[in-house]
Amino acid sequence: MGSRTSPADQSITIRRTVARDARRLTRIVRGSGAYKGQYASAVAGYRVGPDYIEAHRSFVAVGGAEDGGRVLGFYSLVLAPPELDLLFVADEAQGRGIGRMLVAHMRSEARAAGLDRVKVVSHLPAEDFYHRVGAVRTGTARANPPAVPWDRPEFEFRISPE
Numbered sequence: 001m002g003s004r005t006s007p008a009d010q011s012i013t014i015r016r017t018v019a020r021d022a023r024r025l026t027r028i029v030r031g032s033g034a035y036k037g038q039y040a041s042a043v044a045g046y047r048v049g050p051d052y053i054e055a056h057r058s059f060v061a062v063g064g065a066e067d068g069g070r071v072l073g074f075y076s077l078v079l080a081p082p083e084l085d086l087l088f089v090a091d092e093a094q095g096r097g098i099g100r101m102l103v104a105h106m107r108s109e110a111r112a113a114g115l116d117r118v119k120v121v122s123h124l125p126a127e128d129f130y131h132r133v134g135a136v137r138t139g140t141a142r143a144n145p146p147a148v149p150w151d152r153p154e155f156e157f158r159i160s161p162e
Helices: 007-011 019-030 037-042 050-055 098-112 124-132
Strands: 013-016 057-062 071-078 083-089 117-121 136-141 152-158
Touching: 013 098, 019 050, 019 071, 019 083, 057 098, 071 098, 083 098, 098 117, 098 152, 124 152
Parallel strands: 083 117
Antiparallel strands: 013 057, 057 071, 071 083, 117 152, 136 152
């Protein structure tokens, strides 16, 4: 995988999201430092509810004992059309390779579902992250005010069969 993790991070596990995770996921989204300032409106009222969890293929990264068994990040993969809908790592857990782990897991899930590519409409501050984890820039999603008043880069993960 090539992720840079410390020995403590070896205890991070990825599991399917369950309804009881909803409040924590909502807090991770709303508290994201990447959505401060001009971007705050995009997540101000955002809610990841049990209905979203039920309807999507989503997974959480859970820390070990040193993290109190807390959810540290998550992603959601939509199969049709193939898209990485959400990918967030809690601010306090960033820099530990968790985002990279979640992307690797997403690729595996996409491969198992028979997908050959997965689209991502990225948040501007996340653009460098997607480059680093192997996504290829494919275009630009135009602003859609008032919900999203800025253009966003579009990427694609190419999923190779194993």
